[in-house]
Amino acid sequence: MSKPVSKVREAKLELYRKKGKIHAKAVSGHFNTIRWSMVWLTQIIFYGACWLSWDANGLTRQAILLDIAHEKLYLFGLVLWPQDALLLAIALILAATGLFFVTALAGRMFCGFACPQTVYTAIFTWIEAKVEGDHLARLKLDQSPMNLRKLLLRTTKHCIWALLAIWTAITFVGYFTPIRQLLPTIPTWSVGPWEGFWLIFYAAFTYAQAGLAREAVCQHMCPYSRFQGVMFDNTTQTVSYDAQRGEPRNAKRQAGNTGDCIDCGICVQVCPTGIDIRDGLQYQCINCGLCIDACDEVMVKIGAPPKLIKFASELELAGQPAPRGFLSRPRVAVYATLLVVFSGLGAWTLSQRSLLLVDVLRDRGALLRETSDGRIENAYTLKLMNLADVEHDFSIEVDGLPGITIEGEREFSTESGSIHPISVTVSAPLEGERSGLQPIHFRITSKQNPAISVLEKSTFALP
Ligand code: SF4
Ligand code: SF4
Structure with missing residues (x-):
């Protein structure tokens, strides 16, 4: 006998999200401040840079524009052509090497603080919290049957999400078609076929990735999380639970007899990917440090020293001294050398470039x-x-x-x-x-x- 359709759907959904929707508890602290500073910084640049103008030879044009039709990339006073592909290749190598370098030093730091998926998930979740309430209110709303209040809250949230996704798509396309020309064509939908495709696709993509899929992207779709381990060594600083100090965990902590972890579970509640850092290094961890902020608050309340969860290397956790200097960390030294070499090569290529x-x-x-x-x-x-x-x-x-x-x-x-x-x-x-x-x-x-x-x-x- 065949399964009912709803059962089949449930089974399929469980393939990528076994724990149900994650509603992370809000937390304040050092890492949360850095996280939101990065959200502001990256989004001010993204939404603002396409509106900058540049005067060149008596003409005013968009300062940053990839004009595919005319095969030009404008970067303020610099105009790059397909003949400058070497510079683009160097820029891509620098970006990749920079990512490897940061990963070797501090794990998935990019994921936690600068990845567009993390940044947009933070913004969309913030909107959700403003409309539906804190994590407990959202959990309750998820479990409650559909009624007028739930319908209103959900409609409001999805409308704001959709508006933000549309504006994000307009901004994105505005880096390929001058945004001041693009904007007036949207109300009458007199945009070109490519602009039309990318506006719809990017808006849907942003809405689905940041609003619906959220942490599932980090957990199940991100290829970087799968191969990041090859860039790690035993000196890489990652968010880690100090098990020697925390165990045996006990809700009724007695200094000297039990560990410092009181098993409150708050580090799990604040985690945007829903993992328990006390289970050790996991590929789903984006190194955002929110569990550090949460646990530090708990440690202050119980009068224990902070940093039960902290950025630490495998060596540090094992109580061994960290090696000093770059040369004792070959992986980091190789990435740093490549960064210097390719930066120099890029600067030299740019200085030798003839118009x-x-x-x-x-x-x-x-x-x-x-x-x-x-x-x-x-x-x-x-x-x-x-x-x-x-x-x-x-x-x-x-x-x-x-x-x-x-x-x-x-x-x-x-x-x-x-x-x-x-x-x-x-x-x-x-x-x-x-x-x-x-x-x-x-x-x-x-x-x-x-x-x-x-x-x-x-x-x-x-x-
Ligand atoms: S927040 Fe700290 S004390 Fe609470 S469960 Fe996590 S590690 Fe233990
Ligand atoms: S375990 Fe901690 S650092 Fe890792 S994703 Fe969760 S909150 Fe962020």
Whole structure:
């Protein structure tokens, strides 16, 4: 006999959330303050940075914009093109290495304080608490049958969540389409197909991830939690319960006879992923430190020293001294070295970056031509790529042989972001002592900004 549909649904839900919905108890303390400071910092940057403008060459544009249609990334005064992919690669390597470095030092610190999933879950949960009440009121509401009050509270919460998710999606798309142009097109839904897709997708994604899935993402979907262990060593500081001091736990603590843990369970109640840190290091722990805040409060109340739960390494918990210096921690030393090397490489690549790229091709079909006045002519194609934000006029000069000169036009306009192929004829007097291929140089310089100048090697064919 087949199972009723509701039973099948329950069974499926249990696959990823065995303990039911988590309503974490609010807690105050040092780590909670850091957590909310990070929420404010990251969200002020995210919601605010797309509204910043930048004046460049008499034009005002969005300061941070990834203009996919025109293949440009604007970062304040910097404009990056697909040719700058190396810089993007270095930035990604730095981000990944930075994450590994922080993880080796302090476990999932990024998860607890800066991961968008954690940050948005904190915001959505805060809204839920404002509408439905504290964790006990929310638990009670979950268990109560549907009535008008519950319907009103749930509708209000979901409407606020939806509005926030929509605004988050608008902000996200505003980093790809100028937000001041995007906003007026939304009420009439005259957005482009890609903008429309991403607005709907990102709003639904934010709502589902931060409002509905919440800690289930950290527990069951986050790949980082699964491989973080390979970055740990016995000196990595993670949130840990000091079992030597806490056990045997006893509700009726007697200093000297029992441990300091009074088994109040508050560290579990405040945990956003619903785990018990006293069970040891678990991949679900996001290192947010809220259980430290909660337990410290309890320790103060019972007159015991704080830090029964604390950031500690495996060595510290075992009562062994932590090794001193980077060299005694090879993993950390390797990540730190990589950070320094790639930061230096990125800075050097940026400093060497030219706003003009030039490719010189000598016309090999017609190697050389002798003119009636006794000069030799070679033909070239110069490909000018203007990586500046505006159009530039470039002048072309040539040197390397006595009397060498460019015949005809020497100035060319090139639009921003375009590759401009130009044909140039170069002539030099026929002199007896030189023959064959002679090295020459082309100097291409912007009229508007002489600092944009490129020297490119080539050869001149003599008989
Ligand atoms: S909050 Fe502290 S005292 Fe209470 S159960 Fe957790 S570890 Fe034990
Ligand atoms: S166990 Fe503590 S540090 Fe880990 S997720 Fe829970 S509250 Fe945060």
